[in-house]
Amino acid sequence: MPYVVLPPRWFLKCLSLSVKAKRLVHTQRTLKTLLHEGYFAELLPSKSERYLPDLPPNYSVYLGIDPSADSLQLGNLVALMGLLRCHMVGASVLAVVGTGTVAVGDPSGRLTKRDSNPNSNYETNADEIEHELANIRQNYLENFFPRKTESGAPDPFIILRNGDWLSGMHCLEFLRDIASHFRIPELLGKESVQLRLNSGNGMDLNEFLYPALQAVDFLHLYQNYNCHVQVGGQDQLGNIQCGLDLIHRKLGSYAFGLTVPLLTTPDGKKFGKSETGTRNATIWLSKDKLTPYAFYQRILNLPDQLISSRLLRQLTFFSSDEIRSLMKIHEDTPDTRPVQRALARELTLLVHGASALHASELATRIFFPRKKSTEQTSLGIISEELTQQECDCLRTYLAPTVKLVPVIHSQLPVDWSTESVSRWLGCLLRTATSADTESSYVTNCLRKGVTLNDVVLFKPNNDMRSVQHPSDNHLNVDLTVCQLLQEAVGRCEARLGLNILKLGKHEHWFVSTKRLWDT
Structure with a gap:
């Protein structure tokens, strides 16, 4: 088994x-100090601050x-x-x-x-x-x-x-x-x-x-x-x-x-989908609705206009001095995204735990090589830079029941005919976009470009005339795509049997063609 x-x-x-x-966490020891430091917006009753020290023991x-x-x-x-x-x-x-x-x-x-719902829904x-x-x-x-x-x-x-x-x-x-x-x-x-x-x-x-x-x-x-x-x-x-x-x-x-304070943008608007500019942008805490990796990435990619000392005060345990220091670094080197990285690390650790944080940072390191060299690839990082311990961890994170990082488990096409490749590639793309309710999103992703193991299968802005509607459960591809796919699969990372699927510039999936979790 x-x-x-x-x-x-x-x-x-x-x-x-x-x-x-x-x-480092803040070292305030009383509610009064937290209030003075701005971690709370208002105290009720008003002007009752002097009575806070009189709270009973074990309150x-x-x-x-x-x-x-x-x-x-x-x-x-x-x-x-x-x-x-x-x-x-x-x-x-x-x-x-x-x-x-x-x-x-x-x-x-x-x-x-x-809107009212049955009580059973609320209990669930x-x-x-x-x-x-x-x-x-x-x-x-x-x-x-x-x-x-x-x-x-x-x-x-x-x-x-x-x-x-x-x-x-x-x-x-x-x-x-x-x-x-x-x-x-x-x-x-x-x-x-x-x-x-x-x-x-x-x-x-x-x-x-x-x-x-x-x-x-x-x-x-x-x-x-x-x-x-x-x-x-x-x-x-x-x-x-x-x-x-x-x-x-x-x-x-x-x-x-x-x-x-409510979570708002610097101009006072309620934080939500319109501020992030992406589809399905609600940042859920459930890993079934948003994987820890996706959660980490959503925080990491918060736009600079959302970043403020107030946001850090709302969502971290940092002290006032630490917040000022982070904001100074952000002002000096905004391209390094120091505040977003700190927020992503803190919140992923709190919501999903140390293993999820490690998995998210490891996947980010693989999907987004930080070296500027054009020779640096995701597969190269896995095969050349990961330690054996990191490979063992990655193997664990890719298991179907773990759900920490984006991974698709799929056997390779039975052959390299256009029919088999069309069926396999269509299934792969539908799985990668299954979280979106609009079927046209598959086509939109293909228009952005599809890459497997650094081999471009569909260039950005492809006219898509050969692709049927996703509800047909089938994609039509020609012999050129079959040959490109065969070349891409040949680059598979041999040690873990991994492929890297890339949709557009920013959406990545591990594609596992090997049962890593079996012994």
């Missing part, structure tokens, strides 16, 4: 220790996470970084997946009501998100966490679902024990309500009461988990305030809220 040959455990341990040794901090999608994305990571910073200064932290509140839908920042999404959170928790503790408690164990990092307590609350209980502590004018004054009313779209009663429903989370966590602080994006300001009000009015106690 085939099995994956994994790198020795000691090697993975060395990888983790190596990346941790090369990193906890919570962050709510909406499971309306089946994966977290880069924007979610900003608030999660705020939660982890609280953990670094000694708080227990709670990540609360909103399986209860998502059924209503947070109206914050929306001009229209959210929550399963995926909990898996991502658990991975991030493990990577954070292994590679970033700078200290231990007296007991030798880190402070707790707990993942919860608010459906566990909200689903048991009856309507009359909510109206009597929760809604009675809120006033109509204060809810009408919420930014989310005003935005909807001013748009002319109106708002349903369930959305209107959403802030009060979310406040139940803070109350429950305050009473059961010693939770005195909520972290959230700036768009959660009104919801956080409702939680503080409920705790004070119902229990006579005080709590705090900390907001983090």
